[in-house]
Amino acid sequence: MKKDGYVLLNLHQESQTFITSRKSLWRSWNQLSRLQRNLICGIASMVGCLIIIYHWRSGMRESYDVRSHKYEGIPVVTQRDFGMFERWEPKGDPKALKFESNVIEEPEARENFKKRVEPLEKPKVEEVLPPPQEIREEKLLNFTLAVNDKQKAVISAFKHAWSGYREFAWGYDHLKPISMKPHDWFRLGLTIVDSLDTMYIMGLTEELMEAREWIANGLNLNKYHDVNLFEVTIRVLGGLLSAYHLTNDNLYLDKAKNLGERLLPCFTGSPSPIPYSDVNLASHTVHSPRWGPDSSTSEVTTLQLEFRDLSRAVDDPKFENAAFKVSHHVHGLPKTDGLVPIFINPRTGQFQSYTDIKLGARGDSYYEYLVKQWIQTGKTIDFLRDDYVEAVAGIRKRLVRRTPKSNLLFIGELKGGTRDFVPKMDHLVCYLPGTLALGYAHGLPEDHLELAEDLMNTCYHTYSERPTFLAPEITYFNLQNDGKSDLYVKMNDAHNLLRPEFIESLWYMYQITGNTTYQDWGWKIFQSIEKYAKVEHGYTSIGNVNNPEDVKPRDMMESFFLSETLKYLYLLFSDDRKLLDVHKFVVNSEGHPLPIHKS
Numbered sequence: 001m002k003k004d005g006y007v008l009l010n011l012h013q014e015s016q017t018f019i020t021s022r023k024s025l026w027r028s029w030n031q032l033s034r035l036q037r038n039l040i041c042g043i044a045s046m047v048g049c050l051i052i053i054y055h056w057r058s059g060m061r062e063s064y065d066v067r068s069h070k071y072e073g074i075p076v077v078t079q080r081d082f083g084m085f086e087r088w089e090p091k092g093d094p095k096a097l098k099f100e101s102n103v104i105e106e107p108e109a110r111e112n113f114k115k116r117v118e119p120l121e122k123p124k125v126e127e128v129l130p131p132p133q134e135i136r137e138e139k140l141l142n143f144t145l146a147v148n149d150k151q152k153a154v155i156s157a158f159k160h161a162w163s164g165y166r167e168f169a170w171g172y173d174h175l176k177p178i179s180m181k182p183h184d185w186f187r188l189g190l191t192i193v194d195s196l197d198t199m200y201i202m203g204l205t206e207e208l209m210e211a212r213e214w215i216a217n218g219l220n221l222n223k224y225h226d227v228n229l230f231e232v233t234i235r236v237l238g239g240l241l242s243a244y245h246l247t248n249d250n251l252y253l254d255k256a257k258n259l260g261e262r263l264l265p266c267f268t269g270s271p272s273p274i275p276y277s278d279v280n281l282a283s284h285t286v287h288s289p290r291w292g293p294d295s296s297t298s299e300v301t302t303l304q305l306e307f308r309d310l311s312r313a314v315d316d317p318k319f320e321n322a323a324f325k326v327s328h329h330v331h332g333l334p335k336t337d338g339l340v341p342i343f344i345n346p347r348t349g350q351f352q353s354y355t356d357i358k359l360g361a362r363g364d365s366y367y368e369y370l371v372k373q374w375i376q377t378g379k380t381i382d383f384l385r386d387d388y389v390e391a392v393a394g395i396r397k398r399l400v401r402r403t404p405k406s407n408l409l410f411i412g413e414l415k416g417g418t419r420d421f422v423p424k425m426d427h428l429v430c431y432l433p434g435t436l437a438l439g440y441a442h443g444l445p446e447d448h449l450e451l452a453e454d455l456m457n458t459c460y461h462t463y464s465e466r467p468t469f470l471a472p473e474i475t476y477f478n479l480q481n482d483g484k485s486d487l488y489v490k491m492n493d494a495h496n497l498l499r500p501e502f503i504e505s506l507w508y509m510y511q512i513t514g515n516t517t518y519q520d521w522g523w524k525i526f527q528s529i530e531k532y533a534k535v536e537h538g539y540t541s542i543g544n545v546n547n548p549e550d551v552k553p554r555d556m557m558e559s560f561f562l563s564e565t566l567k568y569l570y571l572l573f574s575d576d577r578k579l580l581d582v583h584k585f586v587v588n589s590e591g592h593p594l595p596i597h598k599s
């Protein structure tokens with residue numbers, strides 16, 4: 001009681017002083033002349049404006065992750081769909097970049113958007129297109145004629161991943177297998193679309209039928225939502241086209257055409273042949289990534305297989321023409337021994353020549369699609385092959401080094417501006433041996449295969465030297481002759497997203513050379529995935545490949561784990577090396593096989 005009384009008294013005193021000081025302030029204000037008062041008001045509102053502008057600008061400057069639409073530490077509201085607003089909020093330590101999305105429904109905004117946004121075309125699911133000749137003549141392949149025990153283990157892994165996704169994230173892009181929640185990125189059910197052909201190849205008919213049902217009735221492409229042209233092309237367009245070719249089911253082709261129309265504005269809306277990186281699927285507004293004016297070189301040059309295939313399948317050249325213009329244009333740009341900087345500007349059509357040259361992120365699949373386009377078009381377009389062969393020579397000349405200790409061959413990077421060599425290799429680069437072997441299988445020089453074999457060995461070391469037998473995202477190489485280990489990993493690079501690139505190369509190398517060592521390596525890696533990445537409701541990316549006691553699960557199952565990693569493992573373990581024959585199919589950058597044409 002006493003305590004309460006004291007507080008009351010104290011409060012009373014404080015409010016007394018407050019009232020007195022307010023009164024005297026008001027008195028002083030009234031004593032000022034009108035000019036003085038106006039002046040003070042003016043200054044106050046200017047300061048207000050400056051504060052608002054400052055906060056806005058500093059918000060813009062914060063590093064922005066375009067993949068996940070996150071600003072570091074700053075909650076961001078983005079418009080999604082029709083009046084669906086999503087707020088990304090940091091959870092716990094903002095540095096750890098753990099965000100959770102709270103989707104807020106705003107019915108009024110939803111109605112307004114609906115009025116503003118005219119659908120591009122009514123989805124015509126039922127319409128049956130005339131059968132495209134070339135494909136129809138081919139027999140459907142049977143991938144499950146003889147399935148061995150290792151393949152059965154991979155099928156079980158797929159079923160395990162799928163059942164977690166089906167239960168907790170159905171229709172969303174990804175599953176967070178530990179928190180048992182969905183994760184959305186483009187809102188296109190990525191895991192489903194990416195898995196269609198894997199299910200066909202594994203003979204999972206029931207699962208495929210359920211997925212088809214969702215494609216028919218759940219996949220809405222008329223989304224008021226910005227998507228990345230490249231990612232949606234390789235995953236969704238590629239996934240739909242591949243499913244169409246394997247099953248001859250026109251539903252997939254209809255959806256692919258509808259999507260192609262929505263992606264096309266990236267090309268038609270650009271003043272140069274270089275497309276913008278992002279497009280709104282419903283309003284068709286295009287723009288550069290939020291973090292800068294440029295498109296990634298690998299992104300704009302990794303669309304052509306899919307757009308060409310779409311054009312050929314629906315018999316309308318506009319998709320192929322738009323995408324192939326990029327290849328022609330890039331062919332004419334100045335390069336460094338066939339190697340390209342990782343950024344290119346859609347307004348000027350020129351490379352940002354001061355940016356990095358590398359075969360990892362943002363550079364990788366430029367080289368891949370040169371040779372794959374050449375193969376897709378029946379080896380009739382010489383400049384694609386010539387640019388590729390020149391680039392491989394450039395890689396040898398400028399990017400290849402060996403470690404002094406064990407003579408491991410690796411591919412480094414040239415830093416932007418200075419062109420200093422950095423002895424660092426992304427796991428992504430481990431796609432290259434497969435591509436080199438593929439070119440060799442189609443008649444390119446034998447030394448391409450030799451380079452591939454050397455690089456396979458190094459990529460294998462990035463797995464085998466880690467106590468988990470899983471490779472980190474990035475590996476550094478020791479160029480000093482100091483007796484220390486050849487490879488080392490920085491703390492921030494020690495994660496593993498269950499990426500497919502090395503498994504993909506193992507499959508190409510096995511098919512093309514027949515060497516079963518590549519199967520053995522793949523089996524070891526698959527067992528590590530089972531041991532460290534499998535959780536009760538799926539498979540998860542891990543944060544640390546260096547500590548078998550605590551791999552720091554990241555609670556994310558990427559769609560490429562189902563579309564690529566597991567598919568390539570299944571194909572790799574087949575007793576029939578040519579189960580998916582590289583002389584009949586060209587496989588896109590997301591593991592989706594497309595037919596090879598005569599020209």
Ligand SMILES: *[C@@H]1O[C@H](CO)[C@@H](O)[C@H](O)[C@H]1NC(C)=O
Nearest residue numbers: 140141142143144145146203
């Ligand atoms: C493929 O072969 C397997 C094993 O003989 C058979 O069970 C399956 O029905 C076949 N699938 C098709 C699509 O013919």
Ligand SMILES: *[C@@H]1O[C@H](CO)[C@@H](O)[C@H](O)[C@H]1NC(C)=O
Nearest residue numbers: 453456457513515516517518
């Ligand atoms: C198969 O590949 C492994 C690893 O590169 C190599 O050591 C081995 O000699 C190869 N075997 C044959 C028969 O070429």
